[in-house]
Amino acid sequence: MSIAIVGAGLAGATAATELRKQGYREPITLIGGEAHLPYERPPLSKGYLMGRQPFEKALVHDRGWYDEHGIELMLGTRATAIDLERRTVQTEPAAGDGESRAVRFDQLLLATGATPRRLDLGDGVGPMVTLRTVDDSDALRAAFRPGARMAIVGAGWIGLEAASAARQSEVEVTVFETAELPLLRVLGPELAQVVAELHRGHGVDLRLGTRVAPADLVGADLVLAAVGVTPAIELAEAAGLATDDGVLVDARLRASDPRVYAVGDIAAHDHPVLGRRIRVEHWDTAIRQARTAARNLLGAEEPYTRLPYFFTDQYDMGMEYVGSVGPDGYDRVDIEGSTDVLAGHAFRAFWVKDGTVAAAMHVNDWDASRVIRESVGAAR
């Protein structure tokens, strides 16, 4: 029995790791479009972008590990088609060496991640980049000079982390956001306001409620489009798998074909605890779903029940968030502690819906990690 994994990012490499850990000895082929060994992306907008962390620290494993564990790594190789009848993944020729191949599989794991949305603002706008890969991060860092002017479109996690890294490199930063506050949809107005104050306090020119126009970007040395990502589902769609803003997977992460699983940023998961379909674009989910799917590929039949979790670091602020506020929103948010983050204070926040905590977070209060996790789902 052989397993092919398409997408050699965090989820793909973690699944390969778990398969071997579970004692699976048959062939594993890991196919990745990027030329780099599988790596973690969070440092690309934080320590690595600021030149404080080497790339090697972001690798899931060094090259020797894949050899030692008998994992065939096909890097710099894009999968172009999946044939579910014949059980093959067609690949394009890897850069430089040649031939397209049909990789045979008995079971398949899809972990193709997501692709940044692009902005088309016409001619006359300075160089525009997105931030997803280590090459993107290198390009951005090359433009970090004291006094350089950077425009960031989108005040989501990536835009704000890039703003923080740029300010710490003495770059002049303007952020454009259509919503009235940064991260408004995730945090709600009470906490989004805290994020706005944090960035303004560090000298970011934050232009909220603003749809960016080409004229706004004329003086910028560099423009970062940080306007979200779309799940890379083209292969799955063309293969006839059920998709809808993600590859549709059941509670056990299985796609509409029982030999196929999907995990990480592409998986639109029927979450058994939340009781709704959710696609999560976070580091922890990529790792945990990959482990569960690997065990299920080996017959475990485990539902994936973990609640979404993410972290961010911006300036001196670190935070962790657990849970998910559903489409009906929340009734109130309880805040414990001081939200004066610029003064170095710490706090916890609990979003409550119908007397139950839907999501919780702490800022700069690392002892609270467990408390916030355990609070989600509890009465309050």
Ligand SMILES: Cc1cc2nc3c(=O)[nH]c(=O)nc-3n(C[C@H](O)[C@H](O)[C@H](O)COP(=O)(O)OP(=O)(O)OC[C@H]3O[C@@H](n4cnc5c(N)ncnc54)[C@H](O)[C@@H]3O)c2cc1C
């Ligand atoms: C700059 C940045 C910072 C982040 N910071 C945080 C953070 O602080 N906290 C947090 O929780 N999350 C963070 N994230 C999100 C987190 O990194 C992602 O959720 C995670 O990488 C998803 O893993 P994945 O394996 O599903 O996808 P990816 O890591 O994107 O890997 C998918 C891989 O599949 C490859 N691929 C796609 N199509 C094909 C194909 N046809 N053939 C072959 N290969 C293909 C891609 O090239 C890619 O290498 C950050 C993301 C970015 C970009």
